[in-house]
Amino acid sequence: MKKEEKKLTAAELPIGGIIEAGTAVNFHTGSWRSERPVWNKEKCINCLVCWISCPDSSIKVVPDERKTSIIAGIDYDHCKGCGICAKECPPKVKAIVMEQERK
Amino acid sequence: MIKKVYSKSKLVAKTGNEVIAEALRQIEPDVIAAYPITPATEIVQIFSQFVADGVVKSEYIAVESEHSAISATIAASAAGARAMTSTSSQGLSLMWEMLYIAAGLRLPVIMAEVNRAISAPININADHSDTMGTRDAGWIQIYSENSQEAYDNIIQVTRIAEKAKLPAMVTMDGFITSHCMEVVEVYPDADVKTFVGEYKPERYLLDIKKPYTLGAIDLQDYYFEHRYQLAQAVRDAKDIILDIAGEFERTFGRKYGFYEKYMLDDAEVAIVIIGSTAGNVKAVVKELREKGIKAGLLKIRVYRPFPSEQIAKELAHVKVIAVMDRSDSCSGAFPPIYSDLTASLYSAGVVGPKILSYVYGIGGREFSSEQIVDVYEKLGKVASGAEKPFKGVEYINIRIK
Numbered sequence: 001m002k003k004e005e006k007k008l009t010a011a012e013l014p015i016g017g018i019i020e021a022g023t024a025v026n027f028h029t030g031s032w033r034s035e036r037p038v039w040n041k042e043k044c045i046n047c048l049v050c051w052i053s054c055p056d057s058s059i060k061v062v063p064d065e066r067k068t069s070i071i072a073g074i075d076y077d078h079c080k081g082c083g084i085c086a087k088e089c090p091p092k093v094k095a096i097v098m099e100q101e102r103k
Numbered sequence: 104m105i106k107k108v109y110s111k112s113k114l115v116a117k118t119g120n121e122v123i124a125e126a127l128r129q130i131e132p133d134v135i136a137a138y139p140i141t142p143a144t145e146i147v148q149i150f151s152q153f154v155a156d157g158v159v160k161s162e163y164i165a166v167e168s169e170h171s172a173i174s175a176t177i178a179a180s181a182a183g184a185r186a187m188t189s190t191s192s193q194g195l196s197l198m199w200e201m202l203y204i205a206a207g208l209r210l211p212v213i214m215a216e217v218n219r220a221i222s223a224p225i226n227i228n229a230d231h232s233d234t235m236g237t238r239d240a241g242w243i244q245i246y247s248e249n250s251q252e253a254y255d256n257i258i259q260v261t262r263i264a265e266k267a268k269l270p271a272m273v274t275m276d277g278f279i280t281s282h283c284m285e286v287v288e289v290y291p292d293a294d295v296k297t298f299v300g301e302y303k304p305e306r307y308l309l310d311i312k313k314p315y316t317l318g319a320i321d322l323q324d325y326y327f328e329h330r331y332q333l334a335q336a337v338r339d340a341k342d343i344i345l346d347i348a349g350e351f352e353r354t355f356g357r358k359y360g361f362y363e364k365y366m367l368d369d370a371e372v373a374i375v376i377i378g379s380t381a382g383n384v385k386a387v388v389k390e391l392r393e394k395g396i397k398a399g400l401l402k403i404r405v406y407r408p409f410p411s412e413q414i415a416k417e418l419a420h421v422k423v424i425a426v427m428d429r430s431d432s433c434s435g436a437f438p439p440i441y442s443d444l445t446a447s448l449y450s451a452g453v454v455g456p457k458i459l460s461y462v463y464g465i466g467g468r469e470f471s472s473e474q475i476v477d478v479y480e481k482l483g484k485v486a487s488g489a490e491k492p493f494k495g496v497e498y499i500n501i502r503i504k
Contacts, residue, residue, distance in 0.1 A: 010328040010335070015268060016209035017321050017329050018306060021314035 025078075029056070033081035035098045039074055044095040046070045050085035059085060112290050112355075119250040119280040122287045123189070123215045123273075124149035126257045128159055129295040132213070133184035133302075136164035136175035141227050142277040143191040143217035169194035173201040173212070180210040181317055183307025185261070188212070191277060192219035192233045199237070202270070206241025206333055208317060211264035211271070211302075214242075215257055218378065218429075219277040220466040228467020229277040231378065235430040235439045241333045243271035243340055244407040246377045248363075250275070250285045252404070255357055258290075261299045262347045267340040269333075276379040278467070290355055298354055337408045344405055361410035363402040366392060367417060370399025372482035375418070375444060376427040377403045380463070380470055387475040398479050409443050415451030418444075422486040423457045425478050429464045437496060438462055457485055457492045463499040474499055 014020075048069060051059040058079035060072040074085075086096040117125065123146045127135065135154075137147040154163040162179075166172045172188050179186035190198060195216060205212045220226040221233050234244060245260055247253035253275040264271040275281055308317060321329055341361070348359040365385050367373055374384050381402035391398040401417060403410075418424055426445075428438035436442070441460040448456065461478065463470045478499070484490035 007324060008328070010331045013325070013328055013332065015329075015332050015336070017207065017317070017319060017325075019316040019319050021316060 028077045029080055030077045033079065033101050035081045035083060036076065036101050037074055037079065037085050037096045038099050040095045043093055044071055045093055047090065049088050050096060053084050053088040055082065055084065056080055112288055114286050115289050116284050117250060117287050118282050118284050119253050119275045120145035120282065121149060122250045122254045123257055125289060126254050127187065128153050129292050130261055130299050131159045132161055132187045134162045134164065134179035134186040135188065136166055136172045137188045138166055138169045138172045138194060140191045140194040142219060142281045143189050146189040146215055169197040170201060173198040176212050177201060177205050177210055180212050181208060182309045183304050185302040186212055189215040191217040192221050195233045195237060196221060202237055202240040202242060205270040209268040211268060213261055213264055214272040216272045216274040217277045217281045218274050226466040229279050230429045230465045232430040234272065234274050238407055238439060241269065241337060242407060243267065243269050245273050245405055247273060247275040247280065248379055248381045248402060249280055250287045253280060254287055255359065258295055258298060259347050259351050263340065263344055265302055266343045267336060269336055269340055279379045294354065341408050341410060359404065361405040361413055363404060364417060365400040367399035367401055369397060371397040371422045372479055372486055373399040373401060373418065373421045374425045374427055374478065375401045375403065375440065377406060377440060378429060383472055384475055387472050391479055396479065396483060411447035412451060414444065415448045415453045418448065418456060419453045421456045423482040425459045425461055425482055427461050427463055431462045431465065459492055460496045461499055462496055468500055470499060
């Protein structure tokens with residue numbers, strides 16, 4: 001069961017339609033997906049092209065032991081399955097492929 | 104150019120436009136973005152000279168249209184600046200969609216507006232059609248009878264807007280006030296600066312430590328609450344306006360309220376009016392009083408928020424009232440002030456006075472003292488029962504047939 005959203009009253013709402021930054025994190029848009037990107041750690045060369053290309057900041061990046069950024073996986077809570085990462089992943093590498101979302 | 108810095112209050116001869124420019128110099132807002140338009144041109148022309156001469160530190164943004172002028176002003180205000188603009192007539196019309204956005208975003212944008220007729224046909228003279236058209240935009244509207252009031256109002260409204268978190272416009276009648284030279288008491292720079300103080304917004308977009316989104320889409324589940332907040336803020340602005348007026352009186356010695364009463368307390372017949380014509384009506388009232396006619400005047404200064412309950416109380420004892428509108432809303436019913444006033448009286452249970460609707464002065468048409476006397480005579484005849492009140496709207500000094 002989805003929890004009922006508590007809606008703020010006119011007295012409680014920030015005036016002027018101000019919305020605090022960073023609230024998109026709270027919306028799990030991952031449920032919109034019909035296809036999911038699947039990342040293959042063995043094939044990945046950590047070029048970060050997918051990370052730059054992702055419109056939803058859903059490519060997770062962490063520092064490795066030399067403090068260089070490497071791919072850590074995909075944030076399925078927010079990934080909408082657009083497939084840009086799979087398209088942009090260099091053809092010789094093919095570390096990300098799209099698969100049908102399982103119901 | 105006017106460069107003098109006064110050391111104490113001084114009586115000077117200035118036009119309405121010049122004295123507004125003088126007030127803007129003293130207030131020294133962070134940003135002014137404006138586009139010239141008759142009859143308000145001089146305000147920003149003189150102010151831009153202050154900027155060019157280094158008299159003020161304000162940023163002046165020359166833009167390509169009024170839509171850009173108000174947009175730049177809104178953006179500056181959202182960024183955290185004290186931002187002002189000035190316009191008239193067609194310029195205000197071009198600002199239209201942004202007026203509602205300034206109010207909806209709750210930004211204290213200040214506008215010096217000079218009342219002028221709107222096209223078509225083209226006309227540059229005074230009437231209130233331009234600002235009356237924007238009466239429901241969520242802006243505070245303060246109308247000025249003369250240059251002194253315009254000067255005092257723009258100083259007060261800077262504080263009012265920032266406290267109420269609402270945009271506000273101060274208006275004066277085109278040419279009659281904007282171009283007519285009058286004696287005005289100008290206060291010392293330091294006193295004005297102290298009175299308006301520094302603008303310290305609670306939230307502003309350049310505050311990078313507390314980032315937020317402004318102007319996002321807001322549909323059926325929240326929009327209603329936000330618009331209610333705006334409507335309520337306009338209602339709540341009444342107390343703020345009186346507070347600031349009180350402080351202004353203690354500082355500079357001039358008393359202001361929502362309206363000015365002139366021989367109204369024991370009046371049997373009264374005119375309700377806005378703007379410069381109130382001065383002529385006062386002169387007529389004085390003459391009529393000498394003849395023993397109990398005439399009175401209520402000049403509305405603050406039109407938005409409309410001081411509905413207070414006006415109903417002030418007019419409850421009057422037998423016949425003429426509401427003089429200098430704009431015609433083309434509604435098929437009644438012009439704006441009449442509509443607001445009759446609704447206010449009816450809602451307050453004041454059903455005694457007979458209320459007549461007059462439209463005058465459109466496009467700068469003359470409304471002479473003799474014609475003001477005629478209006479009072481009509482009111483007197485209705486009061487005594489000699490004549491019946493007319494239905495609908497009566498137009499003054501017009502050729503209809």
